Amino acid sequence: MRYHRIPAETVRRLPVYLNALLLSLQQGKSISSSELSAIVGINPLQIRKDFSYFGGFGTRGVGYNIEKLIKKIKKILKLDSHHQAVLVGAGNLGSAVLAYPGFAAYGFQIAAAYDSDPAKIGKTINNITIEDAENIINLKKKNIKIGIIAVPRQQSQAIAQSLVNAGVTGILNFSPCRLAVPKRVKVITINIATDLARLPFYMPADKKIGFALNKRA
Amino acid sequence: MRYHRIPAETVRRLPVYLNALLLSLQQGKSISSSELSAIVGINPLQIRKDFSYFGGFGTRGVGYNIEKLIKKIKKILKLDSHHQAVLVGAGNLGSAVLAYPGFAAYGFQIAAAYDSDPAKIGKTINNITIEDAENIINLKKKNIKIGIIAVPRQQSQAIAQSLVNAGVTGILNFSPCRLAVPKRVKVITINIATDLARLPFYMPADKKIGFALNKRA
DNA sequence: AATACTTTGTGAATACATTCACAAAGTATA
DNA sequence: TATACTTTGTGAATGTATTCACAAAGTATT
Known part of the structure; x- marks a missing residue:
């Protein structure tokens, strides 16, 4: 092989x-x-x-x-063993990720979730209790090496830094920006808006009614 | 040009x-x-x-x-005019899409949302009232040509068909499957799980402690 | 006005990805 | 066992994307 x-x-x-x-x-x-x-x-x-x-x-x-x-x-793909991940950002998108049923088939499990909003800390979604983002430390000890970022753009770089410091080497990033991380850390960014934004380019242009009538005439 | x-x-x-x-x-x-x-x-x-x-x-x-x-x-990118879109599927992911703040910068607006679950129909999220998915008809008349699909895999093909019938020519698909549509219709699929699934491939392998000790000896 | 510097723009070269053409190795059938 | 058929696997050819090398056109400075 x-x-x-x-x-x-x-x-x-x-x-x-x-x-x-x-x-x-x-x-x-x-x-x-x-x-x-x-x-x-x-x-x-x-x-x-x-x-x-x-x-x-x-x-x-x-x-x-x-x-x-x-x-x-x-x-x-190194999916023969299971992977634990943490989620940061329990807003709309983060909550959806937390409840997303498609990760299990690949052996992924979300082991913890964090947010910096006091209103969200302590709440439980899908059996996971949201913790304070300040507590993102020593994930390596818990054998967690994957982080999922679903926080607003302004906070994403700082969160990425925390995750890397805590031992994460792979990041799935939903924030619409580039993350500066050490070379050994792999970042995959999903930007919903930029994907939607190239749709119109490929869509057929509207037919002008006047032109259509002219053709028929 | x-x-x-x-x-x-x-x-x-x-x-x-x-x-x-x-x-x-x-x-x-x-x-x-x-x-x-x-x-x-x-x-x-x-x-x-x-x-x-x-x-x-x-x-x-x-x-x-x-x-x-x-x-x-x-x-x-044909983003000089605004685009109206409809969302189908008001589950966790769909609701997050409905609330997603990043579309506006590109001129996109979600004009309507649909679901087939009676428990969800009638509910209002972000000023949009969820309608019955049966009512996805004649979107062309409302000048809507983009559909966003966030329904379970089993339903996504049927929904795609409804959207195309209603006049949609561009689809943003969050379901983890391929959609069969006419050639003129452009589909862009976002599959969160498959993106996450290739992360471990690029992550550095764990160092074996025994091996590290051997090297030092 | 002349020179140094900055930055865009482009044909050519290289690198990367897909498709072609066909050999290789299996199954099914007479 | 021979023949027809199916399907994988691979080097070569083609197609697509990125990078290189350098010309072109501007600004800033002396």
């Missing part, structure tokens, strides 16, 4: 495959690249190429053993 | 630039590519290349006029 030189785009697709495979577990024992393609909407050739970076693990004429493939992808 | 053959990656970055430029408006009249780079964390050469696809609109030795640049980017 040659783990070096994996295209970033492949790493981006692996969780998508994993998601589809988990859903396909009941369907049967094995799945072909074209069957998988039908689910995820990615070219089967691309799928095979992606898998080939880790060595061939399908059988020709048949396809891929689903269970085996799931295990393999989980190992590649 | 040659609008053809714009790299997809450039379109993805334009909203990020726009966001930074709106924040820089107070700072001064013009901004250089390296100053912008410091804010958004994108190589200044890349920034200039991106802008050059639309024709040079900076002045050498000075930089870019911020106001002019904002107008230009807004026009390219």
